[in-house]
Amino acid sequence: MLSRTKQLYLVTPAVYAAVIMGGGYGTGREVVEYFSRFGAGPGLLAIASSALAFFFILFSSFEVVRRTNQHDYRSFFKVILGRFWWLYEVLYPLLFVLVIGVISASVVEISQDRLSLPPAVSLTFLMVAVLVMTLIGKRFIEGFLTAWTGFMYCVFAVFLWVMWPDNLDLSLQSSVSSSVIDWLGSGLLYAGYNAAIFPVLLYAVRGLQTVQQSAKVAALTSAAICLPAVLFHLSYQRDTGDVLLASLPNYYIVTNYGGDALVLFFSVALVGTLIETALGLVQGIIERLEHAKDQALSPQMKSIIVFVLLSSGALAGKIGVVSLIAKGYGALSIGLIMVYVVPVTFWVIKATFLRLGLSLSLREREP
Secondary structure, three states: OOOHHHHHHHHHHHHHHHHHHHHHHOOOHHHHHHOHHHOHHHHHHHHHHHHHHHHHHHHHHHHHHHHHOOOOHHHHHHHHHHHHOHHHHHHHHHHHHHHHHHHHHHHHHHHHHHHOOOHHHHHHHHHHHHHHHHHHOHHHHHHHHHHHHHHHHHHHHHHHHHHOOOOOOOOOOOOOOOOHHHHHHHHHHHHHHHHHHHHHHHHHOOOOOOHHHHHHHHHHHHHHHHHHHHHHHHHHOOOOOHHHOOOOHHHHHHHHHOOHHHHHHHHHHHHHHHHHHHHHHHHHHHHHHHHHHOOOOOHHHHHHHHHHHHHHHHHHHHHOHHHHHHHOHHHHHHHHHHHHHHHHHHHHHHHHHHHHHHHHHHHHHOO
């Protein structure tokens, strides 16, 4: 059994970072689209705006959990949305399909390139890996996500050391026609749609007792999420031409500028990260179903859920639904921001003012 301190300051940031890594950083396309295309300096400002947004969203979410002790996303949204809690479950499946579709496509592409494996074998491996760890249980999942995240940061550190550009220009001269508003806005949009996954991971948030702890854990988690973006963004400055056009920028740059050993370790780490993202999202849905039924799901039911969820994402990517959803990414992001980010922030502000008002009222009544 982990101590409360380790659960708060190690496991929680690691789980959130692990799941965001595969969906947000696994391919590198998101880093290019939201940060790197603006240039080195502007890209870092965009990442900073994402980090700040992540902090406020996480802090607000953790405060709701601390004050209400609700750790599954269905109960969480009943707190912040009341009878409109179902709105999240209307929008979230679209995001889930998109993320799983991207993960499936990335695993297939890397496996074909490095191991010449057919897509069916790659997708079966992904499904079996997620299923086995899901059946072992939540504690194992949290341990795996924490350990693999640590391994990933070590690989990323070596990656950046090898890929560090010879002439790094961090001036605010943008490589495209854009302004500071564009850079900051892009970072906020990136945070908005990635943060939509946060409520599904509330099962990893346990032991919060004070508002100071919520703030500290939110800061650590935000930093853990954004650090890989900084590493990848800086590495892309080594080749700002072709890498920005590659379908898998991370894989492109490591295969073109890294040695065989780094390519091998990075490929393994990347596939593992994609697996842990799928694992974390699936576990969040299982937690929601178990809480609704008020009992643990059977291994058979968990197997069916894993199969249906991952198959739907893989199929969506295959038939082009992911591409269709991606075209509406902006609208989806705005919808999720309105359903999650705005209500959770408003709830915390309201609860804080109500508590402050009650405290002042009690003081006035004191003789």
